[in-house]
Amino acid sequence: MLQALPRVSRRRALQGAVAALVVFGLLLWWLLSLGAARPSGTITFSTGVRTGVYQRYGELLERALADDLPEVDVRLQTSEGSQQNLKRVATGQADFTIATADAVAKYLRDDSVGADRLRGCARLYDDYVQLVVPRDSSVHTTADLRSKRVGIGQPGSGVRLLAQRLMTAAKLDPAHDITPVSAGIDTMPELLRTGKIDAFFWSGGLPTTAVLRLSEQDQIRLVPLGDLVTELHAEDGLTGFYRAATMPADAYPQAQRGVAVPTIAVANLLVTTDRTDPGLTEEFTHTVIRSRDAIGREVHAAQLVDLRTAIYTEPLPLHDGARRYYLSTKP
Secondary structure, three states, X not given: OOOOOOXXXXXXXXXXXXXXXXXXXXXXXXXXXXXXXXXXXXXXXEOOOOOOHHHHHHHHHHHHHHHHOOOEEEEEEOOOOHHHHHHXXXXXXOOEEEEEHHHHXXXXXXXXXXXXXXXXXXXXXXXXXXXEEEOOOOOOOHHHHOOOEEEOOOOOOHHHHHHHHHHHHOOOOOOOOOEEEOOOOOOHHHHHHOOOOOEEEEXXXXXXXXXXXXXXXXXXXXXXXXXXXXXXXXXXXXXXXXXXXXXXXXXXXXXXXXOOEEEEEEEEEEEEEOOOOHHHHHHHHHHHHHOHHHHHOOOHHHHHOOHHHHOOOOOOOEOHHHHHHHHHOOO
């Protein structure tokens, strides 16, 4: 008659079986990962005007993506800004873009074409609103822009949307109380320098190269805007994405002369659509987070990209591929 195996032998056998299953699982995962297709093909990234932060960020991100996704051809496409960027992505003219949260909220509220397909990949960095005037200007508040020639951004830009909201909050009619000048950050500094406009609005990361160069060439200053936050929030229910912020005294040293400037900030979002492959989106999002420090050495605003807050892409739902990346980073 066979005798039962000792208890210790049965325990060792069970431990051995468990170890074998673990090894088998790891081997299976390794074999599957070898066979998984890496993202490939061509994607378009809609950026911004040539001298703006979006464009420079896109150029540096393109280099990082070339290392991480060598089989993906990334093509940059300049634009007038957030509103045009959203339309391009929503209608399939681009695959990824950057847009401010307030512009996204307006696109969704207006039920613009393809709005229901938009998805967020990451919250990036904040844009700071900048109202730039000559140092000897009589403009000390937004309300002082009355009867002035004001650069308000291009029609497809987030700057224009924000400039109009700020002037409305300051009890100005953007269509009649000023002379609006359609221009972007690529031309507004020169227009101010040559006296063709009296002021201009800009919304971008700090510092914006075009404004920094202007401050080094001409005597300019930045008009405080922080007093308009409450009025902005009361406007139309979509302005809750604006928050009170302070431009550090060293953002534009020669313009600020050691003085911090109260202003308004709004978050930038990395945007795609539900059409974009989850695997590609996961890798794209990973590169955005991984390359933060390298990009931040040239685009200082990118240093503020933070894994802990990147997941909050309100008002857009998070793309499934981006969610997969964030889940993979949890300990």
